[in-house]
Amino acid sequence: MTIDLKTVKHISKLSRISIEEEKAKKLSDDLNSIFEFIEKLNELDTNKTEPLTSIAETTLKLRKDKIESKNIREDILKNSPDKNKDFFVVPKVVE
């Protein structure tokens, strides 16, 4: 299968990464060489194999639903590129 320019633009939209026109061609070439390499997996018959989703195949431990962190509002806002009082500021979303 080949990843053409149209597909590259579609993936770019899904990943929320804008790609300049001149870079899209190079990216499409790179992705094709990587996927050519990945296609090797099709040699394997895995119809009867269960997927391995995690190495630690145990059920997650439960803990008490208890608040551990207190007064971290300032910590949370500290690295924000744009804030106003206790809020993160983003470009206008609702008209």
Added chain:
Amino acid sequence: MSEITNFKLCDLVDKVKKKELSSKEITEAFINRSKKSTKLNSYISDNFDDAINRAKEFDSKPNLNKKIPGIPMAVKDLFCTKNLRTTAGSKILENFIPTYESTVTQNILEHGGIIIGKLNCDEFAMGSSNETSYYGNVQNPISENLVPGGSSGGSSSALAAKLTPATIGTDTGGSIRQPASFTGTVGLKPTYGSCSRYGIVAFASSLDQAGPMTHDVKDCALLLEVMSSYDVKDSTSVDFVRGNYLNDLSDNIKGKKIGIPKEYRVDGMPKEIEKLWENGIKIIKDNGGDVIDISLPNTNYALPAYYIVAPAEASSNLARYDGVKYGFRSKGENLIDMYEKTRSEGFGDEVKRRIMIGTYVLSSGYYDAYYLKAQKVRRLIKNDFDEAYKKVDAILTPSTPSSAFKIGEKLNDPVSMYLNDIFTVPINLAGLPAISLPAGHDKNGFPLGLQVIGKAFDEQTILNIAYSIEKNIGYKNNINDWWIK
């Protein structure tokens, strides 16, 4: 006092405990050498002034019962350090100052360590040569314009150049073992679940593990003890009894069964690496180990499976970098435009490439063909190891298919760059522990490493085997300080 930097971690601990050296003397020695070594570009940020104050504080009331009392250490810039900039090698985190400490660095601090700086790495740990870092290439102290490996390239460079007595890295597909192999140092990737991932900038969560990078196996055992702990803040942290790795370190490997997987004899492997491997096999036999031929039949499928699983997890983990709550933000006409420009300008090419691979393999209509397929192959690879471990206690392979290459040599060919990790990636997919130790040189005098792979949670056995090989080889790095004027 420049000779202080020649001491290894265990020697320094010993000298502090015997009061032959103060924390301040040691800390200043490594800082001074680091200041003279800017040409290597091993550091992204330094913490020198704060570190010297902490050393003085330690000396004023030294607690000598700590495992690494007053010992300075620079760490990979993928570990969040409270109030100390953490970039993950990316522009998008250029101004990020964590308000909390990662569990692994917290363990280092609690055992008496002092953090002197943050070391360069490939952007978000995605790379095998440290060339994807936004903060520039790192030099391998072995020779000018040679890559130090990656992604923990700043760590391997700083360690080999003796800018830090030991360091820590992270390993998702080989990022501790490959740079250790390229710089003639020791690097260990612990069993998945040994070291907490809390506070480590996430790449591929089902594969990421932190581990020690040191001058020798003894230091490695000590630093693993310091780093490894059960942590409720990481839901995949495993609650098992950690060993006394240093105390129990032994070069007695009599009767240990060591497997040699035939699939690791890849086409085009340099003669010198084959010789290195043969030499390792001979040493194990001489030391009373039992060498057994084994098969890991799905080895060739590990790398393609990895290049689905790792980017898929990365694309999901890196979705958080949207320019809203922290990190770099670009101006946009509206919210979506702001996201797209922020991520386009904030991420480098390799990171974008992997996010896009990951997004594609997880996208509607392709999930079964790629992601699910890769997870099934991952099961086959783990089964291979499970089968092998019915017959052997550990496995011996080369660490990498080549020695370190020149800066720029593989930059334009992603697949050839990925092939660097052919011997290390299967171990991450199976969640096993593995150690790389220096075992010889190639014709240019560049270091080559051997890898010992263990059973899950059996770090002690691979440390012991590595210790036994190390004693026989007596490897020494030949470094002439070319970067210091």
